[in-house]
Amino acid sequence: MLKDEILVKAEGVSKKFCKDLKTSLWYGIKDLFSNVSGNKEERLLREKEFWAVKDISFELRRGECLGLIGHNGAGKSTLLKILNGLIKPDTGKVTIKGKVGALIELGAGFNPILTGRENIYNNGAILGFTRKEIDEKVEEIIDFAEIRAFIDMPVQHYSSGMKVRLGFAIAAQMEPDVLIIDEVLAVGDIGFVLKCFKTIDRILPKTAVVYVSHSMPQVSRLCDIIILMEQGRAIFQSNEVANGIDLYYSRFAENELQIAKTDDRIELEKIEILEAKNYNHNIAQLEWDSSLRLFLRFKIVSEIFSPILIIYIYDKEQRPVALLKPNCNKDSKTLQSGEILEFQVSHHNLQLSKGLYTLSLGISEEETKAPILRINGVLTFQVIYKNQFWPPFLLKTEYEEKVLQEKIN
Numbered sequence: 286m287l288k289d290e291i292l293v294k295a296e297g298v299s300k301k302f303c304k305d306l307k308t309s310l311w312y313g314i315k316d317l318f319s320n321v322s323g324n325k326e327e328r329l330l331r332e333k334e335f336w337a338v339k340d341i342s343f344e345l346r347r348g349e350c351l352g353l354i355g356h357n358g359a360g361k362s363t364l365l366k367i368l369n370g371l372i373k374p375d376t377g378k379v380t381i382k383g384k385v386g387a388l389i390e391l392g393a394g395f396n397p398i399l400t401g402r403e404n405i406y407n408n409g410a411i412l413g414f415t416r417k418e419i420d421e422k423v424e425e426i427i428d429f430a431e432i433r434a435f436i437d438m439p440v441q442h443y444s445s446g447m448k449v450r451l452g453f454a455i456a457a458q459m460e461p462d463v464l465i466i467d468e469v470l471a472v473g474d475i476g477f478v479l480k481c482f483k484t485i486d487r488i489l490p491k492t493a494v495v496y497v498s499h500s501m502p503q504v505s506r507l508c509d510i511i512i513l514m515e516q517g518r519a520i521f522q523s524n525e526v527a528n529g530i531d532l533y534y535s536r537f538a539e540n541e542l543q544i545a546k547t548d549d550r551i552e553l554e555k556i557e558i559l560e561a562k563n564y565n566h567n568i569a570q571l572e573w574d575s576s577l578r579l580f581l582r583f584k585i586v587s588e589i590f591s592p593i594l595i596i597y598i599y600d601k602e603q604r605p606v607a608l609l610k611p612n613c614n615k616d617s618k619t620l621q622s623g624e625i626l627e628f629q630v631s632h633h634n635l636q637l638s639k640g641l642y643t644l645s646l647g648i649s650e651e652e653t654k655a656p657i658l659r660i661n662g663v664l665t666f667q668v669i670y671k672n673q674f675w676p677p678f679l680l681k682t683e684y685e686e687k688v689l690q691e692k693i694n
């Protein structure tokens with residue numbers, strides 16, 4: 286087994302589909318005849334056709350994991366099906382070496398009327414294992430899937446999570462040379478997903494993995510090459526995974542605020558970032574370790590007792606990553622209708638790592654602490670830094686390094 290062996294090679298792979306079933310059937314019949322007469326125009330699009338996958342080329346070695354990312358309908362699953370041999374490409378060529386384990390569509394690859402155990406044997410045989418080899422693996426697979434109580438029940442009665450458990454257990458425990466995984470892992474519960482990642486980590490040195498996901502933390506954790514697909518094409522292809530993820534997020538970035546809660550006593554009039562280094566499509570850019578300075582103006586509509594401003598920072602996955610310490614310790618006062626309330630908020634040494642973040646804000650009254658206004662996605666900003674980092678924080682650190690000679694007694 287060679288470490289750097291190329292196990293998957295795609296060369297100019299394209300696949301077109303037709304938007305309309307009737308036309309598609311008609312083209313199918315025409316293609317059948319033109320195939321016979323030998324003048325198939327596979328590189329051209331006819332009316333109502335589109336490229337689901339267009340000119341994709343890559344090489345994947347043993348030990349490498351390729352992440353395919355992109356919006357819904359970008360062509361990721363179609364490419365996986367081409368790699369797995371389920372769909373024939375219109376142009377281009379795929380070369381795969383070794384056994385391929387695939388987890389593509391939920392329940393695909395299972396015979397629904399056969400039991401889980403029978404499906405293990407079926408799938409193992411398709412992967413090229415002998416009955417004896419499957420006999421040796423079957424208990425491991427059942428244990429891994431944690432569905433022993435249901436293993437002799439027809440797969441058609443399995444829940445979605447149970448199908449994924451069995452599918453992944455077969456695909457991974459058989460230790461394939463190439464492992465192809467579509468978004469289906471998202472159906473498993475968190476315990477199982479963590480177990481899957483452990484398994485992928487274990488088999489990765491011996492396997493080439495192609496992984497489709499909408500979860501960028503998972504992609505960044507697993508993948509060393511990334512292809513960002515848009516309308517079938519690779520618009521970004523590189524081993525700089527974090528750059529690809531940034532580009533993916535920037536396609537969704539927008540400053541669209543949503544008022545999640547209000548009792549109409551206070552209105553936000555203005556929010557802006559002060560001293561931004563630059564703007565990219567209206568999104569303020571801040572240098573890592575610089576200051577985040579905000580200006581906010583509210584209009585008081587009716588009486589409020591000592592409002593407290595709360596600002597949350599969310600990351601690209603909409604997880605709250607930080608809270609700016611609220612302005613609680615101040616003199617209490619009642620604000621009257623028609624008054625304007627302004628804040629300048631400063632946070633120094635911003636140590637969020639490179640990427641996009643959004644702010645959500647809330648106002649509550651000091652006395653009750655109950656929120657009276659909550660606005661999500663009120664502002665997006667980008668932290669810029671020269672190097673690529675994925676984790677949400679790049680913490681400032683000092684190092685003292687010493688090299689000592691070993692003492693010889």
Ligand SMILES: Nc1ncnc2c1ncn2[C@@H]1O[C@H](COP(=O)(O)OP(=O)(O)OP(=O)(O)O)[C@@H](O)[C@H]1O
Pocket residue numbers: 302303304337355356357358359360361362363364468
């Ligand atoms: N058999 C088919 N016939 C016609 N169109 C198809 C067929 N399969 C897929 N498509 C179309 O091809 C395009 C790419 O679909 P695909 O499932 O590959 O996207 P995807 O990137 O995997 O999307 P998602 O993230 O939603 O899973 C879509 O427009 C889809 O409607």
